[in-house]
Amino acid sequence: MAAQSPLALFDVDGLVGDDDRAIRDTVRAFVDDRIKPNVADWYESGSLPARELARELGQLGVLGMHLDGYGCAGTSSTAYGLACTELEAGDSGVRSLVSVQGSLAMYAIHRYGSDEQKDEWLPRMAAGEAIGCFGLTEPDFGSNPAGMRTRARRDGSDWVLDGTKMWITNGCVADVAVVWAQTDDKIRGFVVPTDTPGFSAPEIKRKMSLRASVTAELVLDGVRLPESAVLPGAVGLSGPLSSLTEARFGIIFGSLGAARDCLETTIAYAGSREIFDKPLSGFQLTQAKLADMTLELGKGMLLALHLGRLKDAGQLRPEQVSLGKLNSVREAIAIARECRTILAAAGITLDYPVMRHANNLESVLTYEGTSEVHQLVIGQALTGQSAFR
Structure with a gap:
């Protein structure tokens, strides 16, 4: 008898709508043509052409694909999930690039940001012209983010951020970081352009996992930001x-x-x-x-x-x-x-x-x-x- 593919036994294609299947197949073709022939070399060298890939993934339409407006495709969540399946069939590092860009950095700005923050960043991020990262985890606080030590204090009309974040995907190639910090009024989020003085992102090397992925530490040393950098819709850990x-x-x-x-x-x-x-x-x-x-x-x-x-x-x-x-x-x-x-x-x-x-x-x-x-x-x-x- 003819051999069947594993998921064909479950008739998975019959459970997926035509539009979602078409998106899945488009991403699968991209992964087959662009990722799989190259990823072993990227993994062995511990590198990823993140900026180049971000632009290609932006053209493909997968960055923030399940968000609405601002150049985002506005697909179903199921289509986004299926795209992630195909991306990670290529490599977890590539799917991580897309996840951090769209579901962490872009999502936080899209849901909690001001109109000005959305207009400034989301269209460029959807196109892959700007890369984002998400600064929550710290060296001593992963599963317990409420204990974070990164602090934002008022200084006149500005905010000043000090602290360290760890294991940050996209960190040292990012143009913008969504950083979470303790304040006198609970935990708040800040949209931080990475060229702000006092911000640095040294790359973490010698990894045995996610080698085809950019991982960094974020160091915030007196990073001064205007009031407009605060995500207005997010107060606390929610x-x-x-x-x-x-x-x-x-x-x-x-x-x-x-x-x-x-x-x-x-x-x-x-x-x-x-x-x-x-x-x-x-x-x-x-x-x-x-x-x-x-x-x-x-x-x-x-x-x-x-x-x-x-x-x-x-x-x-x-x-x-x-x-x-x-x-x-x-x-x-x-x-x-x-x-x-x-x-x-x-x-x-x-x-x-x-x-x-x-x-x-x-x-x-x-x-x-x-x-x-x-x-x-x-x-x-x-x-x-x-x-x-």
């Missing part, structure tokens, strides 16, 4: 946390793209690799592994599509995003690791994407909410009791 929820939605879909790429690669490899005089794919243990991985990939995609429809209907809750992020990334990294066992020694090389995806997913597992944090979010929803403290 602003940054809602932005993170927006970005986590993309991860629900994106991480499954990495898993799918691993599984499709492994099925093809097992079909061509002969051992004991027949294809590796013809052995029962190999087929059992492939069947189990396909089942988890398909279940994850069905959940992702369901959550996408809830988001499009305006009904998606943060705890449901935690369900999706926890499941997708946990299963994706398990699939990547299992695929590596089938490829054996070949699986550790950059000739195949499996180990690269597995290494990247180690970061995706813990950023924008560790698995433990999402378990506690779900636990709180189930019991009504907070176990965070």
